[in-house]
Amino acid sequence: MANPHTAGLYRTFVGGLGTLIVLVGLVLVPLPGPGWLIVIIGLFIISSEFHWAQRLLHFVRVNVERWTHWIMAQRLWVRWTIGAATAAFVAVIVWLTLKLTGLPGWVPDLRLFDVIGLR
Known part of the structure; x- marks a missing residue:
């Protein structure tokens, strides 16, 4: 300029x-x-x-x-293991986020949420 x-x-x-x-x-x-x-x-x-x-x-x-x-x-099993570990990490982060913030009101009342400790 x-x-x-x-x-x-x-x-x-x-x-x-x-x-x-x-x-x-x-x-x-x-x-x-x-x-x-x-x-x-x-x-x-x-x-x-x-x-x-x-x-x-x-x-x-x-x-x-x-x-x-x-x-x-890498071999297929290594890729699958890394993918599974990544998916598990993401699942834990989502669970922690929902545990701390609570489920949104629009989420249906499912027994699954009681089992995993979100209700």
Whole structure:
């Protein structure tokens, strides 16, 4: 930008918006959903103005690709075990969240919720 004052304001706005999105994503990481994706979107926004964020985004991309290739090179039982452990972790996080916040009112009254300790 031609005006240094405007360029500074723009960088501040982009940095603030990206940081806010990263923080929201980090809060959502332990919950089921796109927490990490939101973090990466926030980093992408910040990286449009800050070189350190470009390097961090590149590091994340390289390591996600490395992890994906490693998983795909494993035997089927290893992939299934990692998938089952991930599903169990997500189930525990959902259970803890519902235990702490309570079931929403629109959830039907099922005996299952008594059995797993949510009512």
